[in-house]
Structures are given as structure tokens and as C-alpha cells.
Amino acid sequence: MLNIRNISPELEIKARDEINEVQTRITEDISQIRDWIKKQPHLTARIDDQFLLSFLRGCKYSLEKTKSKIDSYYTIRSLSPEIFLNKQINEKTMNLFKLGPFLPLLKPLSTDGCRIHLVRYGHIDFDIFSAEDLMKINVRILDIQLFEDDNVFIGGIQCVVDMSSLSLKKILKFDFVLIKKITIFFEKAAPYRIKGIHLINFPKECLYIINTLSSIMPKKIKKRFILHSSLESLYEYIPMKNLPQEYGGENGNLEDTILYWEKLFLQYEKFFEQDLKYGVNEKLRVGPIVSLESVFGLEGSFRKLEVDYNYKNEWCLRNCTKMAAKVRSLSAELQEIAISELNEDEQKIEDEINAIHHFVAGLPGMTKYQISDQFIISFLRSCKFNNRTVKKKLPNFMTMRKVCPDIFANRMVNEEMIEILKSSVHLPLPNPLDTNSSLIQISNYGNLNLKQYNIYEGIKLLFMMLEIRFLEDDHSSVAGFTFIEDFSHLSFSHMIAMNIGVLTKIMGYLRSGLPYRVKGIHIINAPWFVNGIMGLFRDILPLKMKRRFFIHKTLNDLYEHVPQKYLSKEYDGENGSSEDILKLWETKLLKYKNYFQYDFQFGTEVETSEKDV
Structure with a gap:
């Protein structure tokens, strides 16, 4: 006999029509999931009927998706115990709980409708409570709903986030790692059906943060984000009567709602204590071990391209005709670095280059791609002569031209591009840090006129410059680049345009598709909120990358990494003036006009998209 709640006739109909629930099959479905859990050596999970039923409903009765979510649910809990397992109820917990930062309202939208969650953080004192404290409260209430609330898993959730009194200073208390963990938890592990996330009463100065948070969220959740300029706009989704009395509605008042949840919360104290014994033991997992980096890391920003490198291509590689490599000679200083740091072996260079030529020729779906020996040796050096890394990065590099057109398409050296150049958005300094050190690239996106150009046109120019330097200067592949980001002229509009999504995309390209060695990224002249x-x-x-990312409060801090003399005259250095540098680069860009125009026709024809690379 199943130990589950009966649901209303209205919910029963919705469960049948929307989530594929068949009453006569529930016992069998729960039994299959329970039997699967018992066979997983790494997984210690609850097998209560109501708990498993909530996951089945949240996954629309897909057994495989249910198994995946239950595994991910306990895996993420085990990897982030500070949020998901530290559930002791103490005085601090109850003091925060009584403030009602996260409240499921007493009545759903209708008998078979969504449960409404009200989130209010603006009145919380962040000198007493942390963002982590808030997330722990949220997670505990959601755990209770697994056993108490059928509307959540059949009707779904409409979440109203009231941002009144939530200042920029308070928002910056939420670190992005924490937010990313929560969003990945909802995407991969939580069985809750999120129908909408409605932001109301948001301060204008927080728009940038809102856009930024939206940009790092999974596509499915991002689609459910709705910004409301007025409560009337919210009423189109959630009628006023369904809101609490404090918002003009009839759905109870906040004080009574807090008292209801406080009583229920305390009833679950022993449940939270017992819950600590559930989780995963990665040592016992059959298959690849799951780690904090693989679940929450950024490697998903630029996913690996799977290339079918078949036996025919392997045979061709081994039996190819050897060709003499045509590459520039390195200076003595750079040669020493190439040997000691990049594993370069002069006797093997020709073989390495020929192997990559044949690898490119054998890629499925590849258009005729003409790459020089010099280009390949630069790629090999930037990857420290690791063939596996080259064979990942090189297809990504080619594919980017097709799947990332906002940056890599239409790289036309025209009047508009020259105007962007002349505005000093980017300043490639002529001399490296030392004869055997990295090239210096200064950027100031605050100089970009957003009324005429969008942020991607400025980024496009940056990557065109880097590609030219890569082709011409061996310092780029051997010693790498030092990037200086000057935020002195950055307006609020620039910050909105250059959100974390854009920055993450750039870092993804640099890590996994572009053959540039990043030796340092230095932020200077940033306003306090930008520093945050x-x-x-x-x-x-x-x-x-984190170890190479620096935020400098003063230029003197920068000089410890990049001595002043290596900067341009505008920074009181000796490394050229912007006027002379930009004149040189105007000539250089025009010289490469045909190269960029001709270059875009190359790439792969593999069916893929930006999310895959």
C-alpha cells in the first residue's frame, strides 16, 4: 500500500494532462525508481513513496530523467554541504526565518494552480545574515515542500521577487559562485516546476546586476525571468487577489504566513537531522567521478567539440608524405622559453606540423581550410605541444567563425572599424614586458560610443588585433599576453552592455578556442561598484585563470606586475604614445583587409551551435 497523499480531482486531471500521470501505474513507477536507487553503490537516498512521487511528477514521469535528477540532487548536496547539508535549527536560523525572506503563500493560484513563492531580501540586515544564510532557509523550505505540497510538482511555482529596499551594496553580497550553484541545482537536480520568476520594485541601479544574473542562468530558467515596471504588469500573470494583503490581495497576511511556516519548520527539525545521512560517495560511483569543478565549473562555457577521428585518418597521418616546415626562427631568449616551458623540440617540429595538417584535412565537415606552417607552430606553442589540446582547440577555433558570428563574422576593415580603432578602445603596446616576456594589450571600453556601435564591435576589433599579433609576433604564442582593462571612462550604459555573460563568453573563447596564452588580466581605475x-x-x-586575474586599487599596485616604463605615454610610461600606436595599427588593419574578408569563408560545416563550443 502506497504511503502518499490523495490529491484533488482538479489536480488529478492536471497531473494526467500535463505531466503524464497514470494513477494505475504510480505504484510500479515508484517501485522501479526505488529498485534503481538500491542498486547504486555510490548513492544513499530517501526511498519514501511521497519523496519519489514528487521527483516523478517534477520529471513528468520520465524514469531516466527522474533517476538523473535524484542522483544530481544528492550529488550537488554532497558537493555543497555549506548550503544543502548544514541544516541545524538554532537561534540565528529562527531569527532569520521570522523575517520571512522566502515564503510560499498559503493559497495557490487555483485549486490546480501554481504555488506562489514570495522572496523579500531588502529588509534583511546583511551585517548580521549572509547570502548563504538566506539560501539555506530557501533550501529547507523547498525540502519541506517535497513532502507537503502537491501543487508545486503538478501546478508549478510562480516566484515573485520583491526588490524594494534591496540596494546595490546588498546585491553584491551575493557572490556569483553561490548563485551559480543554486541555478545549477534548479536546472539539474530539483524536481520543482518553475513557471515564472517575476521581479518587482527593482532599483534602476540594479538593472546591470539583474541582466548579469540572467546572462549566466540556464536558457530554460532565463526564459522564465520577467521584469515588471509596475504591479499592474505583474497582475497579468498573478492576479492581485492571489497576493498577500500587504500587496493589496486576499492571500493571507505576511505575519500569519510566517507563523504557519515557522510551525511547520520546527516540526521538521528531526527530519533535517536525519537528512544528513543521505548523499553520495564518489569513490563508489561506477563511471567517471563527479567533482565540484565538473558540476559548477566554467568548462560548460566552451564545450569540447567531439571530432570523429577515424581509423582511415589515423592511417593517413602515419603514412603521409613528409613536408619541410616553413616557420620563423625565434630569438635566443624566446627559444629558451619554448624549450624549457613549452616542450618544444626542434628535431620534432616538422613531424608535429605535418601531423596537424593531416588532422585538419581529415576533420569531418571541414571546408577547404588553408593554414600556414607558421600558424600551426604558433598554435602548438600556445598549447605547449600537447597534441590532445591542439586537437581540441583547433576545431573550436575554426568553428567559432560560424557559430559565434557576433564576434567572428563580418570582420570587415571599413570606415566604422577604423573609427572604433581611433577612439582608443584598444591599445596594443609595441614592446613586450621584456625581450622574453608577454605582449601588453590595454583596453578601455568606456571610449566606445555606444550610440554608434555595440559592445560586440569593440570586442571584434580586439580579437582581430590579437589574431594579427599572433600571426606576426612570436611573443604572443611563446610568452603570451598581459591584458590591462582600464575602466576609467566606463559609464553605467557600458556596464549594462558588458555584462557577466559577455565577459564569460570572452573568457570561454580565450580558454578553449583561441591559441593565446593569458599571463595576466589587470583591472584598473574601476569605480567601487565595478570592483565589486x-x-x-x-x-x-x-x-x-583566477590566479592571473587582478583588481588594482591604484596604478602603483599595477606597477608591481607591469612596471610603469612598459606602459604607454598616456600612463607616464615609455612604450609609445596612443597617437603613434593607432596610426601604425590603422595601416596594419588595412594591410589585413583582404585576409579578414577571405578568412570568414573557412571553418567547419559540422552542425553545432554556440552553446556547444
Whole structure:
């Protein structure tokens, strides 16, 4: 006999019509999931009927999706115990709970409708409570709903986020790693059916943060984000009568709702204590071990291209005719770095280059792509002569031209591009840090006229410059680049245009598709709120990149990494003036006009999209 609640006739009809529930099959479906859990050596999970039924409903009775979500539910809990497992109820917890930061309202939209969640963080004192404290409250209430609320899994959830009194300073208390963990939890692990996330009463200065958060969210959740300029706009989705009395509605008042949930919360104290024994043991998992980086890391920003490298191509590679490589000679200083740091072996260069030529020729769906020996040796150097890395990065590099057209398509050297150049958005300094050190690239997107050009046109120029330097200067592939981002002229409009999504996309290209060695990224002259945002952005970077990401309060801090003399005259340095540098680059860009025009026809014809690379 199943130990589950009976549902109303209205919910029963909706469950049948929308989530494929068949009453006569529920016992069998629950039994199949329970039997599967018992056979997983790494997984210790609840097998209560109501718990498993909630997951089945949240997954529309797809057994495979239910298994995946239950596994992910416990995996993410185990990887982030600070949010999902630290559930002790103490005085601090109850003091925060009584403020009602996260409240499921007493009545759903209708008998078979969505449960309404009200989120209010503006009145919380962030000097006493952390963003992590808030997330722990949210997670506990959601856990209770797994056992108490059928509307959540059949009708869904409409979430109203009231941002009144939520200042930019408070929002910056939410680090992006924490937010990313929560959004991935909802995407991959939680069985809740999110129907809408409605933001109301938001301060204008927080629009940038809202856009940024939206940009890093999974596509499915992003589609459910709705910004309302007035409560009347919200009423189109949630009628006023369904809101609490404090919002002009008839759905109880906040005080009574808090008291209801406080009583229920305390009833679950033993449940939370027992819940700590459930989770995963990765040592016992059959198959690849799941780690914090693989679940929450940024590698998804630029996914690996799977290339079918078949036996025929392998045979061709081994039996190819050897060709003499045509590459530039390195200076003695750079040669020493190439040997000691990049694993370069002069005796093997020709073989390495010929192998990559044949690899490119054998790629499925590849258009005729003419690449020089010099280009390949530069790619090999930037990948430290790791063939596996080259064979991942090179197809990505080619594919980007087709699937990332906002940056890599229509790279026309025309009047508009020259005007962007002359506005000093980018300044490639002529001399490297030292004879054997990295090239320096200064950018100031605040100089870009957003009334005439969009942010991607400025980024497009950056990558065109980097590609030219890569083709011409061996410092780029051997010693790498040092990037200086000057935010001195950055307006609020620039910040909205250059959100975390844009920045993440750039970092994804640099990591997984572009053959440039990033030696350092230095932020200078940033307003206080930008410093905070950049700090959040740094938190979500992979460890290797995070170590090279610096936010400098003063130029003196920068000089510890890039001595003043290596900067341009505008920064009181000796490394050329912007006027002379930009004149040189105007000539250089015009010289490469045909190259960029001709270059876009190359790439892959593999059916893929930007989310795959």
C-alpha cells in the first residue's frame, strides 16, 4: 500500500494532462525508481513513496530523467554541504526565518494552480545574515515542500521577487559562485516546476546586476525571468487577489504566513537531522567521478567539440608524405622559453606540423581550410605541444567563425572599424614586458560610443588585433599576453552592455578556442561598484585563470606586475604614445583587409551551435 497523499480531482486531471500521470501505474513507477536507487553503490537516498512521487511528477514521469535528477540532487548536496547539508535549527536560523525572506503563500493560484513563492531580501540586515544564510532557509523550505505540497510538482511555482529596499551594496553580497550553484541545482537536480520568476520594485541601479544574473542562468530558467515596471504588469500573470494583503490581495497576511511556516519548520527539525545521512560517495560511483569543478565549473562555457577521428585518418597521418616546415626562427631568449616551458623540440617540429595538417584535412565537415606552417607552430606553442589540446582547440577555433558570428563574422576593415580603432578602445603596446616576456594589450571600453556601435564591435576589433599579433609576433604564442582593462571612462550604459555573460563568453573563447596564452588580466581605475562586480566575476573563473586575474586599487599596485616604463605615454610610461600606436595599427588593419574578408569563408560545416563550443 502506497504511503502518499490523495490529491484533488482538479489536480488529478492536471497531473494526467500535463505531466503524464497514470494513477494505475504510480505504484510500479515508484517501485522501479526505488529498485534503481538500491542498486547504486555510490548513492544513499530517501526511498519514501511521497519523496519519489514528487521527483516523478517534477520529471513528468520520465524514469531516466527522474533517476538523473535524484542522483544530481544528492550529488550537488554532497558537493555543497555549506548550503544543502548544514541544516541545524538554532537561534540565528529562527531569527532569520521570522523575517520571512522566502515564503510560499498559503493559497495557490487555483485549486490546480501554481504555488506562489514570495522572496523579500531588502529588509534583511546583511551585517548580521549572509547570502548563504538566506539560501539555506530557501533550501529547507523547498525540502519541506517535497513532502507537503502537491501543487508545486503538478501546478508549478510562480516566484515573485520583491526588490524594494534591496540596494546595490546588498546585491553584491551575493557572490556569483553561490548563485551559480543554486541555478545549477534548479536546472539539474530539483524536481520543482518553475513557471515564472517575476521581479518587482527593482532599483534602476540594479538593472546591470539583474541582466548579469540572467546572462549566466540556464536558457530554460532565463526564459522564465520577467521584469515588471509596475504591479499592474505583474497582475497579468498573478492576479492581485492571489497576493498577500500587504500587496493589496486576499492571500493571507505576511505575519500569519510566517507563523504557519515557522510551525511547520520546527516540526521538521528531526527530519533535517536525519537528512544528513543521505548523499553520495564518489569513490563508489561506477563511471567517471563527479567533482565540484565538473558540476559548477566554467568548462560548460566552451564545450569540447567531439571530432570523429577515424581509423582511415589515423592511417593517413602515419603514412603521409613528409613536408619541410616553413616557420620563423625565434630569438635566443624566446627559444629558451619554448624549450624549457613549452616542450618544444626542434628535431620534432616538422613531424608535429605535418601531423596537424593531416588532422585538419581529415576533420569531418571541414571546408577547404588553408593554414600556414607558421600558424600551426604558433598554435602548438600556445598549447605547449600537447597534441590532445591542439586537437581540441583547433576545431573550436575554426568553428567559432560560424557559430559565434557576433564576434567572428563580418570582420570587415571599413570606415566604422577604423573609427572604433581611433577612439582608443584598444591599445596594443609595441614592446613586450621584456625581450622574453608577454605582449601588453590595454583596453578601455568606456571610449566606445555606444550610440554608434555595440559592445560586440569593440570586442571584434580586439580579437582581430590579437589574431594579427599572433600571426606576426612570436611573443604572443611563446610568452603570451598581459591584458590591462582600464575602466576609467566606463559609464553605467557600458556596464549594462558588458555584462557577466559577455565577459564569460570572452573568457570561454580565450580558454578553449583561441591559441593565446593569458599571463595576466589587470583591472584598473574601476569605480567601487565595478570592483565589486569584477570580484564576483573572478570568483567563478577556473582556478588557473583566477590566479592571473587582478583588481588594482591604484596604478602603483599595477606597477608591481607591469612596471610603469612598459606602459604607454598616456600612463607616464615609455612604450609609445596612443597617437603613434593607432596610426601604425590603422595601416596594419588595412594591410589585413583582404585576409579578414577571405578568412570568414573557412571553418567547419559540422552542425553545432554556440552553446556547444
